[in-house]
Amino acid sequence: MxxxxxxxxxxxxxxxxxxxxxxxxxxxxxxxxxxxxxxxLRSERMTVYSDFAGTVTEFRRGQHDRWHRRDEDPDGPACLEARVEAYRLRGVALHALFRVQLIASSQTVIDAARHAYELTAGVHEASDRTELSALGNRARDALEHFVKLASSDVR
Structure with a gap:
């Protein structure tokens, strides 16, 4: 037993x-x-946020180019080319914004991205060089604010 x-x-x-x-x-x-x-997720967010910052920077450059070509010769072929390129860059930036909206963990990051995009989209509407510089600076500052918020989202 x-x-x-x-x-x-x-x-x-x-x-x-x-x-x-x-x-x-x-x-x-x-x-x-x-x-x-x-x-x-952290890696994907870093990629998406970095891509967004890059595309909005290129979009801002395209908006400046569009304004300068229109200022030089509003009816010239260079103005038309710059406008078409600005539209293309706008589409790329909008796509990057959508990616941010899909992956961001907070509405604050999304709002900052949208604000940077919207300010950049309006840069070409400046009435003179002073306003162009001011609008470009505001758009750049909004993008830098997004980057600061996004960096805390990937830590």
Whole structure:
């Protein structure tokens, strides 16, 4: 009888050990998966935010070019080319804004991105060089504000 009891205790101990080990391994695996997912999300956010900043910077440059070509010769082919390029850059920037909206963790980051985009879109409407410079600076400052907010979203 003592041998059966010893064997039963040994089997129960083994089963308990297996169950506890399995539980700890599941928790460790879940934790590892969560860390990997957070790293992936951080990497994707960095890419999206960086792409947005780059495309809005190019969009702002295109808006400046559009204004200067119109100022030089409103009916010339260079003005038309600059306007078409500005429209293309606007589309690229809008696409980047949509990506920000899909991945950002806070409405504040999205609002800052939208504000930077909207200010940049209006740069070409300046009435003179002074206003062009002021609008361009406001758009650049709004983009820098977005970058500051976005950097806290990827930490």
């Amino acid at each position: 003592a041998g059966v009891l010893s064997a039963l205790i040994a089997v129960l101990g083994t089963l308990l050990g297996v169950a506890v080990t399995h539980l700890f391994q599941r928790r460790a695996a879940a934790r590892d998966q969560m860390v990997a997912a957070q790293r992936q």
